[in-house]
Amino acid sequence: MNKIFTIAWREYQAMVATRAFVIALLMMPILMLGGAWLPALLRGLETPELRKIAVVDSTSLLFNRFQEAVKQRNVQLQSKQTPETAGTSPSAPADAGNSARSDSDALISTVRSQQKADTRGEELGLQDIHLYELEEIPAEDFGDEQRLALSERIRRGDLYAFIEVPADVLEPRPFSPENLKNPAPDLVRLPAMKWVAEDAALSDARRWSEAAMNQLIRSQRLSSSVSPIVLPTVLLELERRSPMEGGGLYARDESGRIVSESKPDEITSLLLPMIIMMLMFMVIMMSAQPMLESVLEEKTLRIAEVLLGAASARELMAGKLLGNVGGSLTVFVVYGSGGTFMALQQGYADRIPLHIIPWFVVYQILAVLLYSSVFMAIAASVTQLREAQTLLLPVWMVVLLPMFVWFNVVREPNSALATTISMFPPATPMVMTLRMATGATIPLWQNLFSLVLTIGCTYFGVIAAARIYRQGILRQGKPPRMLEMLTWIFSQRQRNQLHQTEPGP
Numbered sequence: 371m372n373k374i375f376t377i378a379w380r381e382y383q384a385m386v387a388t389r390a391f392v393i394a395l396l397m398m399p400i401l402m403l404g405g406a407w408l409p410a411l412l413r414g415l416e417t418p419e420l421r422k423i424a425v426v427d428s429t430s431l432l433f434n435r436f437q438e439a440v441k442q443r444n445v446q447l448q449s450k451q452t453p454e455t456a457g458t459s460p461s462a463p464a465d466a467g468n469s470a471r472s473d474s475d476a477l478i479s480t481v482r483s484q485q486k487a488d489t490r491g492e493e494l495g496l497q498d499i500h501l502y503e504l505e506e507i508p509a510e511d512f513g514d515e516q517r518l519a520l521s522e523r524i525r526r527g528d529l530y531a532f533i534e535v536p537a538d539v540l541e542p543r544p545f546s547p548e549n550l551k552n553p554a555p556d557l558v559r560l561p562a563m564k565w566v567a568e569d570a571a572l573s574d575a576r577r578w579s580e581a582a583m584n585q586l587i588r589s590q591r592l593s594s595s596v597s598p599i600v601l602p603t604v605l606l607e608l609e610r611r612s613p614m615e616g617g618g619l620y621a622r623d624e625s626g627r628i629v630s631e632s633k634p635d636e637i638t639s640l641l642l643p644m645i646i647m648m649l650m651f652m653v654i655m656m657s658a659q660p661m662l663e664s665v666l667e668e669k670t671l672r673i674a675e676v677l678l679g680a681a682s683a684r685e686l687m688a689g690k691l692l693g694n695v696g697g698s699l700t701v702f703v704v705y706g707s708g709g710t711f712m713a714l715q716q717g718y719a720d721r722i723p724l725h726i727i728p729w730f731v732v733y734q735i736l737a738v739l740l741y742s743s744v745f746m747a748i749a750a751s752v753t754q755l756r757e758a759q760t761l762l763l764p765v766w767m768v769v770l771l772p773m774f775v776w777f778n779v780v781r782e783p784n785s786a787l788a789t790t791i792s793m794f795p796p797a798t799p800m801v802m803t804l805r806m807a808t809g810a811t812i813p814l815w816q817n818l819f820s821l822v823l824t825i826g827c828t829y830f831g832v833i834a835a836a837r838i839y840r841q842g843i844l845r846q847g848k849p850p851r852m853l854e855m856l857t858w859i860f861s862q863r864q865r866n867q868l869h870q871t872e873p874g875p
Contacts, residue, residue: 377689
């Protein structure tokens with residue numbers, strides 16, 4: 371045991387007491403999670419521009435109101451008013467002359483409310499800070515030649531986009547009893563408007579214009595059957611909505627009262643499990659990859675021959691794994707302490723899932739042991755890094771499996787998909803911690819059963835890797851085939867002396 375602890379301490383120092391480890395410790399969170407905050411950090415570097423949008427209004431009724439809405443939006447954007455005050459609508463006017471202004475006020479209030487509801491986009495900095503300017507294009511004789519001319523203006527930068535509003539978008543479409551039974555799509559949905567721009571798919575301006583135009587279309591369609599004097603009041607009443615707020619489950623507290631749990635935050639419910647899973651992934655990656663490089667370097671430079679003269683292959687591998695586990699726990703303590711400190715500073719200490727820390731540590735140790743031993747076995751079987759990369763491809767596919775399904779698991783942590791993947795031992799550590807971090811009630815038998823499966827898989831994985839490591843650490847030349855490596859694992863004839871290892875060609 372003294373030799374094992376000596377080797378473990380050497381491996382721990384080689385992993386932790388280096389500048390590369392410190393740099394990787396600082397850079398890894400930025401590389402893994404920086405994409406979520408980078409747009410918000412860079413938002414201040416973006417310069418607002420005046421974007422000109424051409425409108426082909428075939429109805430001849432919507433352009434003026436749309437222009438008024440754009441002007442109000444520009445004023446609100448320039449004054450940087452909050453959504454609560456920017457979209458305040460005046461009371462209903464007493465005459466029909468202020469109908470368009472009131473409609474626009476109701477429109478702005480609605481659109482700003484929709485922007486406020488999209489908290490995820492605001493958190494990521496996905497807000498359009500540019501001003502809009504409209505240009506009216508005559509709808510008479512508008513055809514492909516005019517579309518081509520406007521497209522050329524967009525390519526030159528003179529125009530940002532153009533909108534085509536069909537003439538029949540305001541025409542009534544009455545429902546009959548027969549249509550209500552099986553309504554056709556053209557009766558349920560209005561004719562589509564067309565937005566043409568270089569970034570038509572992801573344009574924030576398109577989304578705002580779509581919401582604004584639909585409000586104006588609704589206003590105009592109602593005006594055909596409602597008196598203009600009461601129209602603004604009717605529109606404001608139609609825009610009143612009943613929000614559906616999310617709440618926690620009810621439970622009985624210590625005093626016997628039935629209380630509701632804390633209200634779940636959508637952003638936290640999505641990001642917190644992902645951050646915890648990414649933390650485990652970073653720990654595994656920072657622990658397993660150095661084992662590959664260390665063993666490959668020792669084999670290539672014949673250092674392993676010297677080490678094997680003082681300790682057996684089993685002691686050497688056990689010491690390396692033990693030191694690697696210590697290094698991974700150091701990474702967890704550093705990241706965990708930093709994350710806890712930031713949560714305390716931001717007032718989010720109550721959202722830290724302390725109950726999963728013991729599970730996290732156990733799963734992390736098992737994952738580090740499993741993947742580090744596999745990486746060591748691969749490094750002992752080859753003589754060059756490019757040969758190891760070929761064998762590592764299926765291993766990395768298994769490691770990255772939770773990354774492909776994490777969103778589905780977070781949405782439904784007790785679904786058949788989440789439960790099945792969490793019972794797949796190589797993916798269990800990350801998936802189970804991901805499920806528990808969502809706050810959902812995971813059946814205890816699933817936790818225990820997945821833990822037993824992971825312990826069994828880790829045990830047999832380390833034993834198999836140790837046999838490959840023992841046979842391949844002194845092997846030189848052509849790397850072994852997969853069938854030969856399986857023979858090393860399952861062969862009943864175990865070589866007890868390292869000098870009896872089969873030489874390479």
